[in-house]
Amino acid sequence: MLACCVIFVAVVPLLPLGLVLAERKVSAHIQDRVGPMRVGPHGILQTLADGVKLIFKEDHIPREGDKFLFVVSPYIIFACSFAVFAAIPFGRSILVSELNIGIFYIMAISSVIVMGVIMAGWASNSKWSLLGAMRSAAQIVSYEIPIGLGILSVVMLAQTLNMQEIVKGQDGIANWLIFRTPFTFIAFFVFFISSIAEVNRTPFDLPEAESELVAGFHTEYSGMRFALFFIAEYANMFAVSAIASTLFLGGFVLRAITLGGLLGVVIKTLFLVFVMMWIRWTLPRLRVDQLMNLCWKYFIPISFFNILGVGIWGLIFPKDSRLSIIISIAAIILGLIFTFGVLGKSLSKGPKPPPSSAERRVSATT
Numbered sequence: 001m002l003a004c005c006v007i008f009v010a011v012v013p014l015l016p017l018g019l020v021l022a023e024r025k026v027s028a029h030i031q032d033r034v035g036p037m038r039v040g041p042h043g044i045l046q047t048l049a050d051g052v053k054l055i056f057k058e059d060h061i062p063r064e065g066d067k068f069l070f071v072v073s074p075y076i077i078f079a080c081s082f083a084v085f086a087a088i089p090f091g092r093s094i095l096v097s098e099l100n101i102g103i104f105y106i107m108a109i110s111s112v113i114v115m116g117v118i119m120a121g122w123a124s125n126s127k128w129s130l131l132g133a134m135r136s137a138a139q140i141v142s143y144e145i146p147i148g149l150g151i152l153s154v155v156m157l158a159q160t161l162n163m164q165e166i167v168k169g170q171d172g173i174a175n176w177l178i179f180r181t182p183f184t185f186i187a188f189f190v191f192f193i194s195s196i197a198e199v200n201r202t203p204f205d206l207p208e209a210e211s212e213l214v215a216g217f218h219t220e221y222s223g224m225r226f227a228l229f230f231i232a233e234y235a236n237m238f239a240v241s242a243i244a245s246t247l248f249l250g251g252f253v254l255r256a257i258t259l260g261g262l263l264g265v266v267i268k269t270l271f272l273v274f275v276m277m278w279i280r281w282t283l284p285r286l287r288v289d290q291l292m293n294l295c296w297k298y299f300i301p302i303s304f305f306n307i308l309g310v311g312i313w314g315l316i317f318p319k320d321s322r323l324s325i326i327i328s329i330a331a332i333i334l335g336l337i338f339t340f341g342v343l344g345k346s347l348s349k350g351p352k353p354p355p356s357s358a359e360r361r362v363s364a365t366t
Contacts, residue, residue: 008096012085016234019273021047023234026277057223062125065220069123074221074228076116081232083109084239089164091252091261102163103151106243107144110198113236114140117207117217120229124220132216135288136200136207142295143197143204149303150191153184153310154247167251174325178248182331183309188248190299190306192272195240197291199233202280206288241272 021036021044028035036043061067087102089095099105114137121133154177158166170176178188197204208216218229245251245268252261286294317324 005096008085012082012235013231015238016231017047017051019234019238020050020230022273023277023280026274027281030278030281051227054224054227057226059225060220060222062123062220065125066123069119070220071225073116073120073123074218074225074232076119077113077232078228080109080112080116081235081239084236085242087163088239088242088246089167089251090242090265094252094262095164098164099162101161103155103161103166103243103247107148107151110236110239111144113232120221121217124217126220128215129217129219132207132219136217139200139204139207139291140198142292143194143299146190146194146295146299146303147198149300149307150187150194151247153187153303153306156307156310156314157181157184163246163251167246167253170250170253172253173250174329175320176248176250179325179329179332180320181310181313181328182335183306183313184248185328185332185335186302187306187310188244190302191248192244192275194295194299195244196276196279197295199236199240201233201237201276203283203286204291205285206291237273237276238269241276242269244272245269 024043024046025035027033036046039045039049061070084106086096087099087105089098117136117140118133121129121131121136124130154166155161157177157180158169160166166177173179177184179185200207208218218226221229242265245265249268250264251268252265313324
């Protein structure tokens with residue numbers, strides 16, 4: 001346990017450095033560029049150089065702002081972002097603290113982050129920062145509901161809140177909870193998309209919409225205080241991806257992977273992080289009304305439907321068997337074929353042509 005704590009303190013804070021460089025390279029290749037190349041071989045020391053630069057930046061505090069809250073809020077967000085890692089199992093024996101209520105602890109700690117965001121916006125004494133903080137509060141509180149309901153569907157199948165026990169019940173790819181029922185397959189995508197909104201990533205980065213709010217709730221921050229927000233964002237990316245891989249994708253259970261399962265969970269987590277980066281550099285930002293409609297009109301009803309479906313599935317198949325898994329995978333495949341068929345048919349029609357001048361005159365007269 002002590003060795004895990006030492007590794008946690010030494011390694012986890014360095015994760016954002018690698019993820020920032022990875023996102024720069026991913027975005028560069030998506031946009032047919034080379035990315036940072038000047039500092040170090042192939043630019044691998046660019047993020048370290050940026051960190052050194054931020055250390056020597058001026059530490060600016062607004063004259064009319066609340067100095068205490070302004071100073072404390074970045075540390076609250078930073079601390080809560082890294083405290084989540086304490087309950088995530090990265091291997092059979094690679095875990096800082098094995099809690100019986102591990103997933104509940106993660107939800108509770110991650111919910112505190114919104115308080116730091118509100119404090120940062122309020123203490124800055126800036127309307128842009130305050131608007132960004134209010135947007136973030138509404139967004140995080142809203143998307144915590146489908147995330148919690150998605151986790152509940154997993155808990156109903158696993159019958160435990162212990163993260164280690166959830167992983168141990170997913171031995172073999174066919175036993176991953178994403179394939180256990182058709183409803184958990186849907187729940188995984190709802191959970192993952194909601195997690196992107198939870199960590200304020202594009203296309204859900206409205207709290208930091210630079211075209212409207214300059215830089216959102218951290219507009220007035222500079223130097224290392226700004227860097228703490230930046231580090232916390234990438235730490236949250238890795239954390240929610242690790243949680244998704246633990247709950248739905250078998251976690252550290254992956255055959256032919258050694259080091260106590262560490263490589264298994266890291267590979268799955270980094271793949272989900274890459275998907276987040278891919279989405280960021282592919283899709284445009286949503287509007288505020290679209291963001292809220294997606295959550296309240298679609299994700300929350302779908303999440304309640306998933307919980308109902310998981311309950312009914314548990315009554316039909318009280319114990320997991322080969323038959324139940326085969327039926328589940330067959331239902332998932334049929335659902336994907338139907339979904340892609342409907343999407344392909346709707347996309348093949350193309351956009352509706354604009355009305356002609358004669359049609360506009362007729363509509364104007366009527």
